[in-house]
Amino acid sequence: MEFKIRAEEIRNELVRKVEELSGQNVFACYQCGKCSSGCPSVPYMELLPNQVLRLLQFGKVERILQSNTHWICASCFVCTTRCPKDIDIAAIMEALRQLDLRKNRDYLKIPEIDGEEMAKFPPIALVSAFRKLTA
Ligand code: SF4
Numbered sequence: 001m002e003f004k005i006r007a008e009e010i011r012n013e014l015v016r017k018v019e020e021l022s023g024q025n026v027f028a029c030y031q032c033g034k035c036s037s038g039c040p041s042v043p044y045m046e047l048l049p050n051q052v053l054r055l056l057q058f059g060k061v062e063r064i065l066q067s068n069t070h071w072i073c074a075s076c077f078v079c080t081t082r083c084p085k086d087i088d089i090a091a092i093m094e095a096l097r098q099l100d101l102r103k104n105r106d107y108l109k110i111p112e113i114d115g116e117e118m119a120k121f122p123p124i125a126l127v128s129a130f131r132k133l134t135a
């Protein structure tokens with residue numbers, strides 16, 4: 001009984017929002033690390049995918065949002081296919097991006113991109129980046 005009360009306190013409003021947006025139960029994760037060991041973006045992430053899940057279990061959503069992890073995530077779904085608990089980690093990363101984007105927090109600052117640099121990228125890459133990384 002005491003454990004149930006504590007769990008509900010930890011599953012705070014932001015954690016519930018992530019679960020609602022992603023359709024996932026973050027407390028199903030048992031920290032096996034298979035998501036992180038298969039993720040191709042890990043070298044560039046400040047937090048590993050399994051660490052994101054662990055912080056969610058502690059209610060530390062703002063700590064996750066301070067990191068670059070949910071932005072660096074390439075939505076490749078490798079983590080999702082590897083999770084033995086059938087957690088869609090890619091959907092959780094998308095939910096975290098949504099939390100930021102709904103506050104108009106852009107990851108990509110378009111006015112700061114050098115025009116000559118921008119001209120080197122394929123238009124489809126730019127359109128994808130603008131759609132994913134800006135509000
Ligand atoms: S693979 Fe699934 S259960 Fe394992 S650490 Fe990642 S999210 Fe948790």
Ligand code: SF4
Nearest residue numbers: 039073074076077079
């Ligand atoms: S969907 Fe994101 S977190 Fe999952 S393996 Fe791909 S890059 Fe890593």
